[in-house]
Amino acid sequence: MTRVRRWLPGLLLVAPSIAAIAVFVYGMLGWNFRLAMTDKHDEISEGSFVGLENFIGLWDQQRWHLSVNHAIVFTAVFVGGALVLGWLLAFLMEKGIRGEGTFRAIYLFPMAISFVATGVVWRWLMNSGTGERAVGLNRLLDGLGLEFLQWQWFRDPDWGMAAMAVPAIWQMSGYVMALFLAGFRGVPEELREAARVDGCTEWDVYRRIVLPMLRPVTLSALIILGHISLKAFDLIVAVSGKQIITDVPAVFMWVAVFDSHDPAKGATIAAYIVIAVSVFVIPYLVWSLRKERRS
Amino acid sequence: MTAQDVRAPETRGAGDGGERAVRRARWARGVRLAVLAAFVVVFLIPVYVLLVTSFKPLTEADPSRAWALPETWTFEPWRVAWEKLAPGIANSVLLAVPGSLISAVLGSMNGYVLSKWRFPGADVVFTLFLFGMFIPYQGVMIPLVQLLVNLNELTGLNGVFYGGIPGLVLAHVVYGIPICTLIFRNYYVTIPDEIIEAARVDGAGMLRTYRSVVLPVSGPAFAVVVIWQFTALWNDFLFAVFLTGPQSWPTTVMLNNIAGAQTVPYSQQMAAALLASIPTMVVYVLLGRFFMRGLMAGALKG
Secondary structure, eight states, X not given: OHHHHHHHHHHHHHHHHHHHHIIIIIIHHHHHHHHHTBOOOSSSSOOOBOTTHHHHHGGXXXXXXXXXXXXHHHHHHHHHHHHHHHHHHHHHHTTOOXXXXXXXXXXXXXXGSOHHHHHHHHHXXXXXXXXXXXOHHHHHHHHTTXXXXXXXXXXXXXXXXXXHHHHHHHHHHHXXXXXXXXXXXXXXXXXXXXXXXXXXXXXXIIIIXXXXXXXXXXXXHHHHHHHHHHTOOHHHHHXXXXXXXXOOHHXXXXXXXXXXXXXXXXXXXXXXXXXXXXXXXXXHHHHXXXXXXXX | OOHHHHHHHHHHHSHHHHHHHHHHHHHHHHHHHHHHHHHHHHHHHHHHHHHHHHTOOXXXXXXXXXXXXXXXOOSHHHHHXXXXXXXXXXXXHHHHHHHHHHHHHHHHHHHHHHHHXXXXXXXXHHHHHHHHHHSOTHHHHHHHHHHHHHHHHHHTOTTTSTBSHHHHHXXXXXXXXXXXXXXXXXXXXXXXXXXXHHXXXXXXXXXXXXXXXXXXXXXXXXXXXXXXXXXXXXXXXXXXXXXXXXXXXOHHHHHHHHHHOTTSOHHHHHHHHHHHHHHHHHHHHHHHXXXXXXXXXXXXXX
Protein backbone atom coordinates (compact mmCIF):
# COMPACT_ATOMS: atom_id res chain seq x y z
CA MET A 1 0.00 0.00 0.00
CA THR A 2 2.74 2.43 0.91
CA ARG A 3 4.56 1.42 -2.27
CA VAL A 4 1.51 2.17 -4.34
CA ARG A 5 1.22 5.53 -2.63
CA ARG A 6 4.79 6.13 -3.64
CA TRP A 7 4.31 5.83 -7.39
CA LEU A 8 0.61 6.51 -7.90
CA PRO A 9 0.90 10.34 -7.94
CA GLY A 10 3.49 10.10 -10.70
CA LEU A 11 1.25 7.92 -12.80
CA LEU A 12 -1.63 10.33 -12.28
CA LEU A 13 0.48 13.29 -13.38
CA VAL A 14 1.49 11.55 -16.60
CA ALA A 15 -1.94 10.00 -17.17
CA PRO A 16 -3.28 12.83 -19.38
CA SER A 17 -0.28 12.51 -21.68
CA ILE A 18 -0.53 8.73 -21.75
CA ALA A 19 -4.20 9.02 -22.68
CA ALA A 20 -3.44 11.61 -25.35
CA ILE A 21 -0.69 9.50 -26.94
CA ALA A 22 -2.87 6.38 -26.72
CA VAL A 23 -5.72 8.09 -28.55
CA PHE A 24 -3.94 10.44 -30.94
CA VAL A 25 -1.00 8.25 -31.91
CA TYR A 26 -1.99 4.62 -31.51
CA GLY A 27 -5.75 4.99 -31.70
CA MET A 28 -5.58 7.10 -34.81
CA LEU A 29 -2.99 4.93 -36.52
CA GLY A 30 -5.35 2.01 -35.93
CA TRP A 31 -8.32 4.04 -37.13
CA ASN A 32 -6.41 4.98 -40.27
CA PHE A 33 -5.53 1.34 -41.01
CA ARG A 34 -9.14 0.33 -40.50
CA LEU A 35 -10.30 3.08 -42.85
CA ALA A 36 -7.77 1.92 -45.42
CA MET A 37 -9.46 -1.50 -45.35
CA THR A 38 -12.90 -0.17 -46.27
CA ASP A 39 -14.50 0.96 -49.53
CA LYS A 40 -15.28 4.44 -48.23
CA HIS A 41 -14.36 6.15 -51.49
CA ASP A 42 -16.44 9.27 -50.88
CA GLU A 43 -17.20 11.38 -47.85
CA ILE A 44 -20.80 10.29 -47.32
CA SER A 45 -20.84 6.49 -47.50
CA GLU A 46 -20.30 4.39 -44.42
CA GLY A 47 -17.81 2.07 -46.04
CA SER A 48 -17.67 -1.65 -45.51
CA PHE A 49 -14.72 -3.90 -44.89
CA VAL A 50 -12.85 -4.95 -48.01
CA GLY A 51 -9.64 -6.32 -46.55
CA LEU A 52 -6.46 -5.46 -48.38
CA GLU A 53 -8.21 -4.54 -51.62
CA ASN A 54 -7.08 -0.89 -51.52
CA PHE A 55 -3.53 -1.82 -50.65
CA ILE A 56 -3.34 -4.07 -53.70
CA GLY A 57 -5.38 -1.83 -55.97
CA LEU A 58 -3.01 1.10 -55.48
CA TRP A 59 -0.33 -0.75 -57.42
CA ASP A 60 -2.54 -0.71 -60.51
CA GLN A 61 -2.32 3.06 -60.60
CA GLN A 62 0.44 4.58 -62.65
CA ARG A 63 0.54 7.65 -60.44
CA TRP A 64 1.32 5.52 -57.41
CA HIS A 65 4.25 3.85 -59.18
CA LEU A 66 5.51 7.28 -60.21
CA SER A 67 5.28 8.68 -56.71
CA VAL A 68 7.05 5.68 -55.19
CA ASN A 69 9.85 5.92 -57.77
CA HIS A 70 10.14 9.64 -57.07
CA ALA A 71 10.37 9.02 -53.35
CA ILE A 72 13.12 6.46 -53.88
CA VAL A 73 15.22 8.79 -56.06
CA PHE A 74 14.64 11.70 -53.70
CA THR A 75 15.56 9.63 -50.65
CA ALA A 76 18.71 8.20 -52.21
CA VAL A 77 20.04 11.57 -53.36
CA PHE A 78 18.97 13.48 -50.27
CA VAL A 79 20.18 11.00 -47.65
CA GLY A 80 23.41 10.30 -49.51
CA GLY A 81 24.10 13.96 -50.26
CA ALA A 82 23.34 15.24 -46.77
CA LEU A 83 25.40 12.49 -45.15
CA VAL A 84 28.44 13.11 -47.34
CA LEU A 85 28.28 16.90 -47.13
CA GLY A 86 27.57 16.90 -43.40
CA TRP A 87 30.40 14.48 -42.78
CA LEU A 88 32.79 16.53 -44.93
CA LEU A 89 32.01 19.76 -43.11
CA ALA A 90 32.45 18.09 -39.73
CA PHE A 91 35.67 16.43 -40.87
CA LEU A 92 37.09 19.79 -41.95
CA MET A 93 36.22 21.38 -38.61
CA GLU A 94 36.92 18.42 -36.40
CA LYS A 95 40.38 19.47 -35.21
CA GLY A 96 39.23 22.95 -34.37
CA ILE A 97 39.51 25.86 -36.72
CA ARG A 98 39.43 29.60 -36.30
CA GLY A 99 35.88 30.93 -36.57
CA GLU A 100 34.32 27.52 -35.93
CA GLY A 101 31.31 29.04 -34.21
CA THR A 102 30.55 31.24 -37.21
CA PHE A 103 30.94 28.40 -39.68
CA ARG A 104 28.66 26.22 -37.62
CA ALA A 105 26.04 28.94 -37.29
CA ILE A 106 26.00 29.50 -41.06
CA TYR A 107 25.75 25.83 -41.99
CA LEU A 108 22.98 25.29 -39.47
CA PHE A 109 20.76 28.33 -40.00
CA PRO A 110 18.65 26.74 -42.77
CA MET A 111 17.31 24.38 -40.07
CA ALA A 112 15.55 27.33 -38.44
CA ILE A 113 13.61 28.25 -41.57
CA SER A 114 10.50 26.57 -42.91
CA PHE A 115 10.65 24.49 -46.06
CA VAL A 116 7.87 26.68 -47.40
CA ALA A 117 10.03 29.82 -47.18
CA THR A 118 13.11 28.17 -48.64
CA GLY A 119 10.92 26.59 -51.30
CA VAL A 120 10.16 30.08 -52.62
CA VAL A 121 13.78 30.86 -53.34
CA TRP A 122 14.66 27.37 -54.55
CA ARG A 123 11.83 27.44 -57.05
CA TRP A 124 13.41 30.59 -58.46
CA LEU A 125 16.92 29.12 -58.34
CA MET A 126 15.84 25.91 -60.06
CA ASN A 127 13.73 27.64 -62.69
CA SER A 128 13.67 25.51 -65.81
CA GLY A 129 13.99 28.37 -68.30
CA THR A 130 17.11 28.21 -70.43
CA GLY A 131 18.88 30.50 -72.88
CA GLU A 132 17.44 34.03 -72.96
CA ARG A 133 14.74 33.17 -70.45
CA ALA A 134 17.09 31.64 -67.93
CA VAL A 135 16.96 32.95 -64.37
CA GLY A 136 18.27 31.38 -61.20
CA LEU A 137 21.00 28.79 -61.38
CA ASN A 138 20.68 28.37 -65.15
CA ARG A 139 21.46 32.08 -65.53
CA LEU A 140 24.37 31.72 -63.14
CA LEU A 141 25.74 28.80 -65.17
CA ASP A 142 25.39 30.92 -68.28
CA GLY A 143 27.37 33.70 -66.63
CA LEU A 144 30.10 31.26 -65.68
CA GLY A 145 30.36 29.99 -69.25
CA LEU A 146 28.85 26.65 -68.26
CA GLU A 147 25.62 27.00 -70.22
CA PHE A 148 25.91 23.39 -71.41
CA LEU A 149 25.08 22.40 -67.82
CA GLN A 150 21.73 24.17 -67.93
CA TRP A 151 18.90 21.76 -67.45
CA GLN A 152 15.28 21.47 -66.40
CA TRP A 153 16.04 20.92 -62.73
CA PHE A 154 13.00 19.49 -60.93
CA ARG A 155 11.05 19.49 -64.20
CA ASP A 156 13.37 16.94 -65.73
CA PRO A 157 11.22 13.84 -66.30
CA ASP A 158 13.91 11.37 -65.26
CA TRP A 159 16.10 13.08 -62.68
CA GLY A 160 13.85 15.88 -61.50
CA MET A 161 13.66 14.41 -58.02
CA ALA A 162 17.42 14.52 -57.73
CA ALA A 163 17.18 18.28 -58.24
CA MET A 164 14.40 18.40 -55.66
CA ALA A 165 16.81 16.85 -53.17
CA VAL A 166 19.23 19.78 -53.54
CA PRO A 167 17.27 22.21 -51.33
CA ALA A 168 16.70 19.41 -48.82
CA ILE A 169 20.44 18.76 -48.68
CA TRP A 170 21.05 22.49 -48.26
CA GLN A 171 18.56 22.56 -45.40
CA MET A 172 19.65 19.44 -43.52
CA SER A 173 23.38 18.93 -44.02
CA GLY A 174 24.21 21.42 -41.27
CA TYR A 175 22.33 19.21 -38.88
CA VAL A 176 24.28 16.15 -40.01
CA MET A 177 27.45 18.19 -39.57
CA ALA A 178 26.49 18.97 -35.98
CA LEU A 179 25.83 15.28 -35.30
CA PHE A 180 29.14 14.19 -36.79
CA LEU A 181 31.02 16.96 -35.03
CA ALA A 182 29.66 15.70 -31.71
CA GLY A 183 30.70 12.20 -32.79
CA PHE A 184 34.23 13.28 -33.70
CA ARG A 185 34.58 15.12 -30.40
CA GLY A 186 33.42 12.01 -28.58
CA VAL A 187 36.57 10.14 -29.59
CA PRO A 188 39.00 10.47 -26.67
CA GLU A 189 42.21 12.26 -27.66
CA GLU A 190 44.26 9.75 -25.60
CA LEU A 191 43.05 6.96 -27.88
CA ARG A 192 44.29 8.74 -30.99
CA GLU A 193 47.54 9.66 -29.31
CA ALA A 194 48.11 6.09 -28.23
CA ALA A 195 47.64 4.90 -31.80
CA ARG A 196 50.07 7.50 -33.08
CA VAL A 197 52.62 6.34 -30.56
CA ASP A 198 52.16 2.83 -31.87
CA GLY A 199 53.25 4.13 -35.26
CA CYS A 200 49.88 4.65 -36.93
CA THR A 201 49.69 7.32 -39.61
CA GLU A 202 46.92 9.93 -39.34
CA TRP A 203 45.00 8.02 -42.00
CA ASP A 204 45.26 4.79 -39.98
CA VAL A 205 44.12 6.57 -36.86
CA TYR A 206 41.13 7.83 -38.75
CA ARG A 207 40.24 4.51 -40.34
CA ARG A 208 40.89 2.22 -37.40
CA ILE A 209 39.81 4.36 -34.48
CA VAL A 210 37.68 7.35 -35.43
CA LEU A 211 35.55 5.78 -38.17
CA PRO A 212 34.33 2.81 -36.12
CA MET A 213 33.41 5.16 -33.28
CA LEU A 214 31.31 7.25 -35.65
CA ARG A 215 29.07 4.32 -36.50
CA PRO A 216 26.30 5.06 -33.97
CA VAL A 217 26.16 8.72 -35.07
CA THR A 218 25.99 7.68 -38.70
CA LEU A 219 23.12 5.36 -37.90
CA SER A 220 21.23 8.11 -36.05
CA ALA A 221 21.76 10.50 -38.96
CA LEU A 222 20.56 7.85 -41.43
CA ILE A 223 17.38 7.23 -39.46
CA ILE A 224 16.61 10.91 -39.04
CA LEU A 225 17.26 11.77 -42.68
CA GLY A 226 15.44 8.68 -43.90
CA HIS A 227 12.25 9.35 -41.97
CA ILE A 228 12.27 13.02 -42.97
CA SER A 229 12.70 11.97 -46.57
CA LEU A 230 9.84 9.49 -46.60
CA LYS A 231 7.46 12.09 -45.19
CA ALA A 232 8.71 14.85 -47.50
CA PHE A 233 5.79 17.14 -48.21
CA ASP A 234 6.32 20.84 -47.42
CA LEU A 235 9.34 21.31 -49.63
CA ILE A 236 7.84 19.57 -52.62
CA VAL A 237 4.56 21.46 -52.36
CA ALA A 238 6.44 24.75 -51.94
CA VAL A 239 8.73 24.18 -54.91
CA SER A 240 6.37 22.62 -57.42
CA GLY A 241 2.88 22.34 -55.95
CA LYS A 242 0.79 19.29 -56.86
CA GLN A 243 2.42 18.58 -60.20
CA ILE A 244 2.58 14.91 -61.09
CA ILE A 245 6.16 15.36 -62.27
CA THR A 246 7.31 15.69 -58.65
CA ASP A 247 4.60 13.62 -57.01
CA VAL A 248 5.52 11.64 -53.89
CA PRO A 249 3.25 9.54 -51.63
CA ALA A 250 2.73 12.36 -49.11
CA VAL A 251 1.54 14.74 -51.84
CA PHE A 252 -0.51 12.01 -53.51
CA MET A 253 -2.24 11.39 -50.18
CA TRP A 254 -3.07 15.09 -49.86
CA VAL A 255 -4.55 15.10 -53.36
CA ALA A 256 -6.54 11.93 -52.61
CA VAL A 257 -8.10 13.55 -49.54
CA PHE A 258 -8.74 17.09 -50.76
CA ASP A 259 -9.10 16.81 -54.53
CA SER A 260 -10.37 13.29 -55.12
CA HIS A 261 -12.32 13.23 -51.82
CA ASP A 262 -11.45 9.58 -51.37
CA PRO A 263 -10.76 8.90 -47.67
CA ALA A 264 -10.06 5.19 -48.11
CA LYS A 265 -7.44 5.87 -50.77
CA GLY A 266 -5.83 8.63 -48.71
CA ALA A 267 -5.73 6.34 -45.70
CA THR A 268 -4.16 3.57 -47.77
CA ILE A 269 -1.36 5.83 -48.99
CA ALA A 270 -0.84 7.12 -45.45
CA ALA A 271 -0.67 3.54 -44.20
CA TYR A 272 2.06 2.75 -46.71
CA ILE A 273 4.05 5.77 -45.51
CA VAL A 274 3.67 4.61 -41.90
CA ILE A 275 4.81 1.11 -42.80
CA ALA A 276 7.83 2.43 -44.74
CA VAL A 277 8.94 4.55 -41.79
CA SER A 278 8.22 1.90 -39.14
CA VAL A 279 10.27 -0.75 -40.91
CA PHE A 280 13.48 0.97 -39.89
CA VAL A 281 12.43 3.23 -37.01
CA ILE A 282 11.14 0.44 -34.75
CA PRO A 283 14.36 -1.62 -34.91
CA TYR A 284 16.30 1.59 -34.32
CA LEU A 285 14.28 2.47 -31.22
CA VAL A 286 14.67 -1.05 -29.84
CA TRP A 287 18.40 -0.90 -30.54
CA SER A 288 18.96 2.49 -28.90
CA LEU A 289 16.91 1.59 -25.84
CA ARG A 290 18.85 -1.63 -25.36
CA LYS A 291 22.06 0.35 -25.67
CA GLU A 292 20.84 2.84 -23.08
CA ARG A 293 19.87 0.12 -20.67
CA ARG A 294 23.26 -1.55 -21.01
CA SER A 295 25.16 1.62 -20.15
CA MET B 1 55.96 8.67 -19.38
CA THR B 2 53.78 10.87 -21.57
CA ALA B 3 53.32 10.77 -25.27
CA GLN B 4 55.39 13.89 -25.61
CA ASP B 5 58.45 12.15 -24.15
CA VAL B 6 58.13 9.27 -26.55
CA ARG B 7 58.04 11.44 -29.61
CA ALA B 8 60.78 13.77 -28.54
CA PRO B 9 63.82 11.82 -29.82
CA GLU B 10 62.28 11.38 -33.22
CA THR B 11 61.71 15.10 -33.66
CA ARG B 12 65.21 15.82 -32.54
CA GLY B 13 66.60 13.28 -34.99
CA ALA B 14 65.13 14.96 -38.06
CA GLY B 15 65.56 18.67 -37.43
CA ASP B 16 64.05 20.10 -40.60
CA GLY B 17 61.62 17.18 -40.84
CA GLY B 18 59.77 18.71 -37.88
CA GLU B 19 59.74 22.04 -39.61
CA ARG B 20 58.35 20.45 -42.73
CA ALA B 21 55.61 18.83 -40.69
CA VAL B 22 54.70 22.20 -39.23
CA ARG B 23 54.59 23.75 -42.68
CA ARG B 24 52.44 20.88 -43.94
CA ALA B 25 50.04 21.24 -41.04
CA ARG B 26 49.74 24.96 -41.73
CA TRP B 27 49.07 24.27 -45.39
CA ALA B 28 46.43 21.68 -44.54
CA ARG B 29 44.75 24.16 -42.22
CA GLY B 30 44.70 26.73 -45.03
CA VAL B 31 43.03 24.27 -47.40
CA ARG B 32 40.45 23.32 -44.83
CA LEU B 33 39.64 26.95 -44.20
CA ALA B 34 39.33 27.66 -47.92
CA VAL B 35 36.93 24.73 -48.49
CA LEU B 36 34.82 25.72 -45.50
CA ALA B 37 34.68 29.32 -46.74
CA ALA B 38 33.64 28.13 -50.20
CA PHE B 39 30.75 26.24 -48.62
CA VAL B 40 29.75 29.35 -46.71
CA VAL B 41 29.33 31.10 -50.06
CA VAL B 42 27.22 28.20 -51.38
CA PHE B 43 25.08 28.15 -48.25
CA LEU B 44 24.43 31.87 -48.46
CA ILE B 45 23.46 31.97 -52.16
CA PRO B 46 19.73 31.59 -51.40
CA VAL B 47 19.95 34.35 -48.79
CA TYR B 48 21.60 36.67 -51.31
CA VAL B 49 18.88 35.93 -53.84
CA LEU B 50 16.11 36.50 -51.31
CA LEU B 51 17.48 39.82 -50.12
CA VAL B 52 18.47 41.21 -53.49
CA THR B 53 15.23 40.23 -55.21
CA SER B 54 13.04 41.50 -52.39
CA PHE B 55 14.35 45.06 -52.82
CA LYS B 56 13.97 45.17 -56.59
CA PRO B 57 11.35 47.35 -58.24
CA LEU B 58 9.12 45.66 -60.84
CA THR B 59 10.93 47.48 -63.64
CA GLU B 60 14.07 45.49 -62.87
CA ALA B 61 12.32 42.11 -62.93
CA ASP B 62 14.21 40.93 -66.00
CA PRO B 63 16.04 37.62 -66.40
CA SER B 64 19.18 39.40 -67.52
CA ARG B 65 19.35 41.23 -64.18
CA ALA B 66 18.45 38.14 -62.13
CA TRP B 67 21.65 38.09 -60.08
CA ALA B 68 22.43 41.79 -60.11
CA LEU B 69 21.94 44.16 -57.21
CA PRO B 70 18.93 46.46 -57.59
CA GLU B 71 19.72 49.76 -59.30
CA THR B 72 17.13 51.49 -57.22
CA TRP B 73 16.31 49.89 -53.89
CA THR B 74 12.66 49.84 -52.92
CA PHE B 75 10.68 48.73 -49.89
CA GLU B 76 7.53 48.40 -51.95
CA PRO B 77 7.65 44.56 -52.18
CA TRP B 78 8.08 44.36 -48.41
CA ARG B 79 5.12 46.67 -47.84
CA VAL B 80 2.85 44.64 -50.13
CA ALA B 81 4.10 41.35 -48.67
CA TRP B 82 3.42 42.56 -45.16
CA GLU B 83 -0.13 43.56 -46.09
CA LYS B 84 -0.79 40.12 -47.55
CA LEU B 85 0.96 38.13 -44.84
CA ALA B 86 -0.01 40.03 -41.68
CA PRO B 87 -3.15 38.00 -40.86
CA GLY B 88 -1.12 34.80 -41.17
CA ILE B 89 1.60 36.15 -38.91
CA ALA B 90 -1.01 37.08 -36.31
CA ASN B 91 -2.42 33.54 -36.49
CA SER B 92 1.06 32.06 -36.18
CA VAL B 93 1.73 34.06 -33.02
CA LEU B 94 -1.57 32.89 -31.55
CA LEU B 95 -0.56 29.35 -32.46
CA ALA B 96 3.12 29.20 -31.60
CA VAL B 97 3.23 31.12 -28.31
CA PRO B 98 0.56 29.23 -26.35
CA GLY B 99 1.42 25.98 -28.11
CA SER B 100 5.08 26.04 -27.13
CA LEU B 101 4.34 27.08 -23.54
CA ILE B 102 1.75 24.33 -22.98
CA SER B 103 4.13 21.81 -24.55
CA ALA B 104 6.92 22.82 -22.20
CA VAL B 105 4.76 22.50 -19.07
CA LEU B 106 3.52 19.04 -20.13
CA GLY B 107 7.00 17.92 -21.12
CA SER B 108 8.44 19.07 -17.83
CA MET B 109 5.89 17.15 -15.74
CA ASN B 110 6.26 14.01 -17.86
CA GLY B 111 10.04 14.18 -17.87
CA TYR B 112 10.11 14.64 -14.12
CA VAL B 113 7.91 11.64 -13.42
CA LEU B 114 9.63 9.39 -15.97
CA SER B 115 13.08 10.13 -14.56
CA LYS B 116 12.57 10.79 -10.83
CA TRP B 117 9.15 9.59 -9.72
CA ARG B 118 8.88 6.43 -11.73
CA PHE B 119 5.95 4.04 -11.67
CA PRO B 120 5.95 0.38 -12.76
CA GLY B 121 6.06 0.25 -16.55
CA ALA B 122 7.51 3.75 -16.91
CA ASP B 123 10.07 2.45 -19.39
CA VAL B 124 7.40 0.95 -21.60
CA VAL B 125 5.44 4.19 -21.52
CA PHE B 126 8.54 6.13 -22.49
CA THR B 127 9.29 3.79 -25.41
CA LEU B 128 5.74 4.06 -26.66
CA PHE B 129 6.04 7.85 -26.44
CA LEU B 130 9.25 7.78 -28.47
CA PHE B 131 7.63 6.02 -31.39
CA GLY B 132 5.18 8.92 -31.49
CA MET B 133 8.13 11.16 -32.31
CA PHE B 134 8.88 9.33 -35.51
CA ILE B 135 5.44 8.57 -36.91
CA PRO B 136 4.64 10.20 -40.22
CA TYR B 137 1.75 12.50 -39.35
CA GLN B 138 0.04 11.54 -42.60
CA GLY B 139 -0.83 8.30 -40.80
CA VAL B 140 -3.07 10.08 -38.28
CA MET B 141 -4.27 13.00 -40.37
CA ILE B 142 -7.56 11.69 -41.72
CA PRO B 143 -8.81 10.43 -38.33
CA LEU B 144 -7.58 13.65 -36.72
CA VAL B 145 -9.59 15.78 -39.14
CA GLN B 146 -12.61 13.59 -38.46
CA LEU B 147 -12.19 13.89 -34.70
CA LEU B 148 -11.87 17.68 -34.82
CA VAL B 149 -14.93 17.93 -37.07
CA ASN B 150 -16.83 15.83 -34.53
CA LEU B 151 -15.62 18.06 -31.72
CA ASN B 152 -16.92 21.09 -33.59
CA GLU B 153 -20.33 19.48 -33.89
CA LEU B 154 -20.34 18.15 -30.34
CA THR B 155 -19.53 21.50 -28.75
CA GLY B 156 -21.40 23.62 -31.27
CA LEU B 157 -18.28 25.75 -31.59
CA ASN B 158 -17.98 26.03 -35.33
CA GLY B 159 -14.52 26.68 -36.69
CA VAL B 160 -12.80 26.22 -33.32
CA PHE B 161 -11.39 22.72 -33.37
CA TYR B 162 -11.50 21.97 -37.08
CA GLY B 163 -10.65 25.07 -39.05
CA GLY B 164 -9.49 27.02 -36.02
CA ILE B 165 -6.33 27.84 -34.12
CA PRO B 166 -7.34 25.91 -30.95
CA GLY B 167 -7.58 22.66 -32.91
CA LEU B 168 -4.16 23.26 -34.44
CA VAL B 169 -2.67 24.04 -31.02
CA LEU B 170 -4.20 20.84 -29.67
CA ALA B 171 -2.63 18.79 -32.46
CA HIS B 172 0.80 20.32 -32.02
CA VAL B 173 0.73 19.96 -28.25
CA VAL B 174 -0.27 16.30 -28.42
CA TYR B 175 2.21 15.31 -31.13
CA GLY B 176 4.88 17.41 -29.39
CA ILE B 177 4.57 15.41 -26.15
CA PRO B 178 7.19 12.79 -27.16
CA ILE B 179 10.03 15.16 -28.04
CA CYS B 180 9.29 17.53 -25.12
CA THR B 181 9.15 14.63 -22.67
CA LEU B 182 12.40 13.26 -24.08
CA ILE B 183 14.29 16.55 -23.70
CA PHE B 184 13.11 17.10 -20.12
CA ARG B 185 13.67 13.51 -19.12
CA ASN B 186 17.24 13.52 -20.40
CA TYR B 187 17.84 16.79 -18.60
CA TYR B 188 16.36 15.64 -15.29
CA VAL B 189 18.32 12.40 -15.35
CA THR B 190 21.38 14.51 -14.55
CA ILE B 191 19.88 15.70 -11.24
CA PRO B 192 21.34 13.43 -8.52
CA ASP B 193 18.79 11.02 -7.07
CA GLU B 194 20.05 11.82 -3.56
CA ILE B 195 18.61 15.33 -3.72
CA ILE B 196 15.20 13.97 -4.65
CA GLU B 197 15.51 11.29 -1.99
CA ALA B 198 16.44 13.88 0.63
CA ALA B 199 13.35 15.90 -0.19
CA ARG B 200 11.28 12.73 0.06
CA VAL B 201 12.74 11.89 3.46
CA ASP B 202 11.88 15.39 4.59
CA GLY B 203 8.29 14.50 3.81
CA ALA B 204 7.92 16.46 0.59
CA GLY B 205 5.41 14.94 -1.82
CA MET B 206 5.78 14.66 -5.56
CA LEU B 207 4.52 18.11 -6.44
CA ARG B 208 6.35 19.77 -3.57
CA THR B 209 9.62 18.17 -4.63
CA TYR B 210 8.97 19.26 -8.18
CA ARG B 211 8.29 22.84 -7.18
CA SER B 212 11.10 23.32 -4.71
CA VAL B 213 13.86 21.09 -6.08
CA VAL B 214 13.35 20.34 -9.77
CA LEU B 215 11.63 23.42 -11.18
CA PRO B 216 14.23 25.94 -9.99
CA VAL B 217 16.96 24.22 -12.02
CA SER B 218 14.80 23.59 -15.10
CA GLY B 219 15.50 26.90 -16.85
CA PRO B 220 17.78 25.62 -19.61
CA ALA B 221 15.49 22.69 -20.44
CA PHE B 222 12.51 25.05 -20.66
CA ALA B 223 14.50 27.27 -23.01
CA VAL B 224 15.39 24.31 -25.24
CA VAL B 225 11.81 23.00 -25.40
CA VAL B 226 10.12 26.36 -25.88
CA ILE B 227 12.51 27.26 -28.70
CA TRP B 228 12.18 23.86 -30.30
CA GLN B 229 8.40 23.89 -30.22
CA PHE B 230 8.14 27.54 -31.22
CA THR B 231 10.25 26.85 -34.31
CA ALA B 232 8.35 23.66 -35.12
CA LEU B 233 4.94 25.31 -34.75
CA TRP B 234 5.94 28.45 -36.64
CA ASN B 235 7.36 26.45 -39.54
CA ASP B 236 4.73 23.72 -39.71
CA PHE B 237 2.86 23.37 -42.96
CA LEU B 238 1.43 19.85 -42.95
CA PHE B 239 -0.94 20.15 -39.96
CA ALA B 240 -1.89 23.68 -40.94
CA VAL B 241 -2.86 22.73 -44.46
CA PHE B 242 -5.06 19.88 -43.26
CA LEU B 243 -6.61 21.47 -40.18
CA THR B 244 -7.07 25.20 -40.82
CA GLY B 245 -9.27 27.31 -43.03
CA PRO B 246 -8.86 30.80 -44.57
CA GLN B 247 -9.63 32.50 -41.25
CA SER B 248 -6.99 30.58 -39.34
CA TRP B 249 -4.27 30.04 -41.95
CA PRO B 250 -0.89 30.53 -40.33
CA THR B 251 2.08 32.19 -42.04
CA THR B 252 3.34 29.13 -43.91
CA VAL B 253 0.01 28.42 -45.63
CA MET B 254 -0.47 32.07 -46.56
CA LEU B 255 3.08 32.26 -47.84
CA ASN B 256 2.51 29.19 -49.96
CA ASN B 257 -0.66 30.73 -51.37
CA ILE B 258 1.17 33.96 -52.19
CA ALA B 259 4.10 32.12 -53.74
CA GLY B 260 1.88 29.66 -55.61
CA ALA B 261 -0.02 32.43 -57.40
CA GLN B 262 1.54 33.05 -60.80
CA THR B 263 0.50 36.70 -60.65
CA VAL B 264 2.62 37.65 -57.64
CA PRO B 265 6.02 39.06 -58.67
CA TYR B 266 9.13 37.37 -57.35
CA SER B 267 10.14 40.45 -55.38
CA GLN B 268 6.98 40.18 -53.26
CA GLN B 269 7.27 36.42 -52.88
CA MET B 270 10.80 36.72 -51.59
CA ALA B 271 9.97 39.60 -49.27
CA ALA B 272 7.13 37.45 -47.91
CA ALA B 273 9.46 34.48 -47.45
CA LEU B 274 11.88 36.68 -45.52
CA LEU B 275 9.10 38.15 -43.38
CA ALA B 276 7.85 34.67 -42.58
CA SER B 277 11.34 33.62 -41.46
CA ILE B 278 12.22 36.61 -39.28
CA PRO B 279 10.82 35.31 -35.96
CA THR B 280 12.60 31.96 -36.09
CA MET B 281 15.79 33.56 -37.40
CA VAL B 282 15.80 36.02 -34.51
CA VAL B 283 15.35 33.15 -32.08
CA TYR B 284 18.15 31.25 -33.82
CA VAL B 285 20.58 34.15 -33.74
CA LEU B 286 19.89 35.09 -30.12
CA LEU B 287 19.43 31.62 -28.64
CA GLY B 288 21.21 29.34 -31.08
CA ARG B 289 22.87 27.47 -28.25
CA PHE B 290 19.54 26.17 -26.96
CA PHE B 291 18.33 25.48 -30.48
CA MET B 292 21.35 23.23 -31.02
CA ARG B 293 20.63 21.28 -27.88
CA GLY B 294 17.08 20.62 -29.00
CA LEU B 295 18.39 19.34 -32.31
CA MET B 296 20.84 17.00 -30.65
CA ALA B 297 18.19 15.70 -28.27
CA GLY B 298 16.26 14.37 -31.23
CA ALA B 299 19.21 12.23 -32.23
CA LEU B 300 21.35 11.30 -29.27
CA LYS B 301 19.39 9.69 -26.53
CA GLY B 302 20.49 8.98 -23.00
